[in-house]
Amino acid sequence: MPILDSPVCAVLATRCFLASSPLTVPKTWPALRAGSPRGSSSMAEGAEREKGEGLSLKEWQGWGTSSPVPAMVAEVVEDLRALERETGTHMSFGGLGGKLQGSFKVHEDIKHRAVYDSLTDPEKKLQFFAARQIACRVLGNRGYLCQKCWLPMEDCMCSRLVPCPLWCGIKFWLYMHPKDFLRQNNTGKLLWQIFGIQAATLCLFGIPEHEEIMWDAFRHSGKGMVWFLYPNKSLSPKSVHDIFLEEPFTGLEDQTAISEEKPSNFVLIDGTWSNSAAMYRRLKDRWTSLCEDEDLPCISLSTLGASLMHKLRPQPSWDRTCTAAAAAGLLSELHLCPELSVHGLDEQAEAVEDAIDVLLHALTTRRLRRGRPITRKDRHLDLIK
Numbered sequence: 001m002p003i004l005d006s007p008v009c010a011v012l013a014t015r016c017f018l019a020s021s022p023l024t025v026p027k028t029w030p031a032l033r034a035g036s037p038r039g040s041s042s043m044a045e046g047a048e049r050e051k052g053e054g055l056s057l058k059e060w061q062g063w064g065t066s067s068p069v070p071a072m073v074a075e076v077v078e079d080l081r082a083l084e085r086e087t088g089t090h091m092s093f094g095g096l097g098g099k100l101q102g103s104f105k106v107h108e109d110i111k112h113r114a115v116y117d118s119l120t121d122p123e124k125k126l127q128f129f130a131a132r133q134i135a136c137r138v139l140g141n142r143g144y145l146c147q148k149c150w151l152p153m154e155d156c157m158c159s160r161l162v163p164c165p166l167w168c169g170i171k172f173w174l175y176m177h178p179k180d181f182l183r184q185n186n187t188g189k190l191l192w193q194i195f196g197i198q199a200a201t202l203c204l205f206g207i208p209e210h211e212e213i214m215w216d217a218f219r220h221s222g223k224g225m226v227w228f229l230y231p232n233k234s235l236s237p238k239s240v241h242d243i244f245l246e247e248p249f250t251g252l253e254d255q256t257a258i259s260e261e262k263p264s265n266f267v268l269i270d271g272t273w274s275n276s277a278a279m280y281r282r283l284k285d286r287w288t289s290l291c292e293d294e295d296l297p298c299i300s301l302s303t304l305g306a307s308l309m310h311k312l313r314p315q316p317s318w319d320r321t322c323t324a325a326a327a328a329g330l331l332s333e334l335h336l337c338p339e340l341s342v343h344g345l346d347e348q349a350e351a352v353e354d355a356i357d358v359l360l361h362a363l364t365t366r367r368l369r370r371g372r373p374i375t376r377k378d379r380h381l382d383l384i385k
């Protein structure tokens with residue numbers, strides 16, 4: 001979830017992506033509906049991508065993932081470029097989050113609405129929505145944002161972040177909504193910047209390639225080794241204390257051990273409150289089908305952990321509900337378990353908190369430089385998530 005909302009961030013300068021000579025036969029949008037295979041790329045298409053017009057594996061992975069380029073994202077990118085050629089207009093982006101604008105936007109609106117309406121399968125609709133969001137964000141922020149910290153190049157904070165290895169008994173999954181992808185004020189990205197993409201892995205909501213990687217890992221880990229951080233009051237989620245102190249290592253069915261041999265998976269839902277409900281439902285449905293009607297194993301941070309964190313970090317400018325702070329809170333609480341106290345989880349929590357401070361400082365500095373005040377009333381209501 002974002003630490004500060006859009007008013008803090010700059011309006012992206014309009015950037016145009018000039019269409020080049022058409023090396024490929026323009027693909028039609030109905031190809032998406034048919035789910036056309038992508039393995040038939042010609043050498044010319046490959047060469048075109050190498051020149052940076054399409055979405056290369058290197059560029060894709062540079063944004064913080066080790067996954068292959070999602071097929072539908074690549075398809076949307078290609079179709080956007082084909083639309084440029086068909087209409088003789090150039091893609092241009094403005095605002096935040098890589099929003100299309102200008103006359104190309106008019107053409108693209110008609111196209112994407114037609115594709116969306118033609119899809120009858122809700123799953124396909126979701127996947128198309130997600131792929132289009134992500135494709136536009138990648139194209140709109142190409143060459144503008146630092147790929148690692150997702151801040152404009154001139155505000156890159158990478159040199160101020162201090163990496164810290166995460167204890168190998170823990171693995172984080174950032175289940176991120178497409179609208180949070182490449183957001184400057186997103187805090188989930190801090191986790192893989194600090195811990196690395198293998199210890200804190202991005203999983204984009206609605207992107208099958210990402211979701212399959214995550215669910216494969218869960219299947220491999222087994223029940224008792226997967227936890228979802230989500231405040232689900234109706235289910236009375238267990239606290240760290242419940243799971244790892246009162247029922248240490250034997251608690252639930254199967255094993256509930258945290259050990260080096262087999263990492264426990266902690267899933268952080270990284271979206272705005274309004275989006276996170278749908279994300280939760282998707283996780284729950286998948287879990288239920290995987291584990292035969294069992295409820296999603298939710299874990300909540302205790303007030304003890306929260307108060308400890310606020311005591312340690314009294315800054316009022318962020319709170320524990322931002323995604324990275326939730327991860328820090330979890331590590332702090334796990335550190336209180338005697339069996340886990342030797343793994344330096346407190347230092348790892350501190351590293352995350354330091355990273356949040358660095359991000360907040362970078363965003364604040366940018367805002368001040370642009371002559372914008374830093375007052376709560378000027379911020380969007382959901383600036384601190």
Ligand SMILES: [Zn+2]
Pocket residue numbers: 146147148149150151156157158159
């Ligand atoms: Zn950077």
